[in-house]
Structures are given as C-alpha cells and as structure tokens.
Amino acid sequence: MTWEESTRQKMLHLKLPTDPRWVGIAEMQIEEILVDHAYCEQKAASSCISLILRFNDLDELVDTLTPIVAEEWGHFERVLEQLRKRGMKFGFPRKDDYVIKLNEFVKKGGSRIQHLTEHLLMNALIEARSCERFKLLSKNIADQELQKFYYELMISEAGHFVTFIELAKKYQDPEKVNERWKEWLDYEAKVLKNMVVRGDRMH
Ligand SMILES: [Fe+2]
Ligand SMILES: [Fe+2]
DSSP: OOHHHHHHHHHTTOSSOOOTHHHHHHHHTHHHHHHHHHHHHHHHHHHHHHHHHHTTTOHHHHHHHHHHHHHHHHHHHHHHHHHHHTTOOOOOOOOOHHHHHHHHTSOOSSOHHHHHHHHHHHHHHHHHHHHHHHHHHHHHOSOHHHHHHHHHHHHHHHHHHHHHHHHHHHHSOHHHHHHHHHHHHHHHHHHHHHSOOOTTOOO
16 A cells, blocks of 8 residues: 555545645745744644653653654754745744634543543644645645655654554543544534635645
C-alpha cells in the first residue's frame, strides 16, 4: 500500500472536505498563508511543550513529544526561510478562529487523563486538517518549490496525527478514545462548515 493510500484510510476520518475554493484563493495570498502557517507550526511546538510540562510524570508521553517539538520548530524555521527568500515579512500572529472554536469543545473538569485525552485529540485533529490542506497546496499551486515543501510537511504531520491518537490510547481506554474521537470529528466538521472560506488562513 502506498503512503497516500494508507494515510487516506487513516486520515480522512475528516467528515467534511475543505471547500474546493480554498486552495485557489490561498495561492493568491500565499504571503498571508505562509505567515499564518509559521504561527501554526509555532503553536504546534508550544502545545507539545505545554503537555510535556503538565504531564512530566508520564515518561512515554514526554519522550514521544520531545522530538516532535524539535520537528515542529524545524517546520517553523523552514516556513520562515520560504518567507525570507521571497522577500516577505513574518509579522504578527493572525486571529485563529479555527483553534479558538476547537478549544471551546475541550471538556472542562474530569480526570487528569481525560484532560490529556482531550488535548491529544484536539492536536490530532489539527494535524489531520493541516495534512489535508498541505495535500491540496502540494497538488494545486504553481510554485514547484512550495509544492515539494507542502508534500514533505504533509507526510510529517500525518505521522504526528498517528502519534497523538496512539498516545491517547496508551493512557486512556481505547474504546473511550474512539467514542470521543468521533465526537471531535463531528464537531470539527460543524466548525468548518460555519467558517467563512478565506485565503489568508491555513484553517
Ligand atoms: Fe508541523
Ligand atoms: Fe505536526
């Protein structure tokens, strides 16, 4: 089975495909996309650091997430390099409505492990959606360097997606993880459906 086939099976749990208009308008605002993307990578690294600090007693979690922080920061560096070589500015972070909405779905209260599960599933979902969008960019934009760049990132983020789900199932009953994952998928589809399609955001 090729990588694409195997991830399509694992990955496209996503309930709603990205609006087909997105990639065309994103390509027209690629500077905005690159800036927003750089911050996505920063947030990915920061969220793993937060989990490491908060669950410092969970050895496997700490040991698994530590190299992911380095990878996400490496992605940040690579996006910055793409901006610089195009003479584009990094600039301020943009409001991330997608992540704000996902955060609202995180269950408050509950046990520490329930909390960990929520955050791992939210991270997994962001990875899955990012992977889908990187794939669209890699297949549809004219810039060949960016095509290749987004293809490589798609593979990396697919790996993170799998890792987050596996970690959730290590610390929480896998059946409970599966049930909650379905709820997250349904919720994410609703969030996306209600969001205006805009070409200056990665999500
Ligand atoms: Fe990344
Ligand atoms: Fe990632």
